[in-house]
Amino acid sequence: MPKVTDAHRAARREQILTAAGNCFARKGFHATSMADVIGEAGLSAGAVYLYFRSKEEIIVGVAGEVFAGIEARLLEFVGRDEPPGPADIADFLVQQPSIARQRAPADFFPLLLSVWSEASRNPTVNAVAGRVIAELRVLLGQALHRWMDAGHPCAMDPDQLASVIISLVQGLVVQQAIDGQPPLEQYRATLRALFEAAQ
């Protein structure tokens, strides 16, 4: 196999996953047909089925990309020298670019919500989502632990607090996906006030 082919294959896969992500963001997993994905990708049925065996595989692929993006950003953030506190972490997570990378929130929030919903039933997606959430809990728990060790006493268990912070982001995504409320900036400000009062 020549080198070109590998790069080509990767690009095609990416092209298909991006197209599928757009469709899924608009219509959800089950309401989008393969014809939609094929059309959005500008390819033919035969080409798409060469790279993915089934619609299921594409769904899993898109879910994987969504989580990978979120996790990468968070890893970078907590890896800095100064351990961030609850307020900083919440603040960072609620920033739209950190949740939604390239895609606009209006598209990304429903997509993320679809992935969670799918994860509650589809075993493969569940495995991906479950692994990522577990990793996020550990990551945040460790960061908070370091933060407390660095001289910030706190009455709450860092690992429990990690789940709470994740909830705050998930809840925001749910509400924003449904009625576009509350405004991100106000939400950020309230979380900061909450955590600074609790410290």
Next chain:
Amino acid sequence: MPKVTDAHRAARREQILTAAGNCFARKGFHATSMADVIGEAGLSAGAVYLYFRSKEEIIVGVAGEVFAGIEARLLEFVGRDEPPGPADIADFLVQQPSIARQRAPADFFPLLLSVWSEASRNPTVNAVAGRVIAELRVLLGQALHRWMDAGHPCAMDPDQLASVIISLVQGLVVQQAIDGQPPLEQYRATLRALFEAAQ
């Protein structure tokens, strides 16, 4: 129309919605077929289509019931004499029976998640969900307002805080639906600690 017929009709509708709710909780809206609902209800296709014009109508009906249950419980709670504070409200909302009425959380959480996901795209479900979330925000905002007026100073805006509390419940539902974590009791305890520290 004789009286019996009205009661009969209501009972049939309820029978169908309950059966549909069970199916949706297991497989989600789009993966359950009308045949599934018909079988679970123990009726025939003709009978079901006599009470609901389409699958869409059934979905909307189930979504409406889900929200009605949650709202009724909350209304009862905030209507008591002593205005509840953030810790009390969060505590109440996280109790499984208050979220999940009859159904077990393991069934109800994925169902609720499906409803939210559907609400992000289906205009009719969105209208129902949006109205309920808006009402919950107002309801909680008013309760918190009364609580602050009753001598509990708080740095945060009550209306903003309402959205935050709703998020905390929504996030719990998402996480529980995906991997059954965190344990409800621990989560409740952490929220109580958080809000009591912040007061």
Next chain:
DNA sequence: GTCTATATCCGGATAGAC
């Protein structure tokens, strides 16, 4: 009012030409 049987349509996946 309720059931059975079915018309009709649509979506996923494949086969074979180029």
Next chain:
DNA sequence: GTCTATCCGGATATAGAC
């Protein structure tokens, strides 16, 4: 490697008997 045409299964909704 890619495209076109097509097949097959299954799902929704209806028609008509009882």
